Amino acid sequence: MTQNIVDPASKTPVTLLGLGAMGTALARAWLAAGHPLTVWNRTPARAEPLAARGTGVAATAAEAVAANRLLVVCLLDDASVDEALDGIDLAGKDLVNLTTSTPGRARARAEWARDRGARYLDGGIMAVPPMIGTPAAGPYVFYSGSRELFEEHRDTLAVPAGTTYVGADAGFAALHDVALLSAMYGMFAGVAHAFALVRKESVAPADLAPLLTSWIGAMAGSAARTAEQLESGDYTQGVVSNLAMQVAGTSTLLRTAEEQGVSAELLTPYLALMERRLAEGGGAEDLTGVIDLLRR
Known part of the structure; x- marks a missing residue:
């Protein structure tokens, strides 16, 4: 039987700062793919399982950074990144920051990296740790910043999760990340309200769940x-149920919530925006006009 052996010499070495749940998942994926890996974590004990599998463990962040050109950071927040990289020489390094941040802070970090002689790529991870390294689960990461860095390391970055490059503006990865997460929480709010409505009735949550999944998907x-x-700027294009019709039906939503003894606080902010747009003359529009009301 012929055994496939991964040659570490053919794989890009990676330095990873941060071994929280996500960082550890990233480390395991690169290790499994045969990439030489050096890690650092503020709490050294977290690196022990990886060390047992051949990962290099640096005593300091500076030592880890010095080990390889490609540096991936996955820490708690921006302050943690500042603290970990404070005073460290980044000249000639390729810095990929997967720490959750805002578009403005990502742009500032890109400038900060350039001032220190490093190429910079920001990332927004669209996955939870169990999805990392499992392509069938559909994990991917938004990347923005240096196109050259992204192209050079695309294959390495694609090992833990798929890659989606969204532009040279370093803030775009965080922007896309937060946009999708914001939509997710809006969906969670609707799902929570739906389950609350049936909670005291003889409707099994397990029976409602597939109906919610199908409806939300549609x-x-x-x-x-x-x-x-x-x-196009035309909010009446392709309208199926116009705003006037939808606002007329919102009283039923609120009355049902009252009858069921459920707070409507998850719905009322959006319903109020719908009514406001209607009052401004948007009755023939789709719900799209609400978006303009949110812009400041």
């Missing part, structure tokens, strides 16, 4: 129409 298709309307 409604998610409206995002494409919203995008077309925003790009």
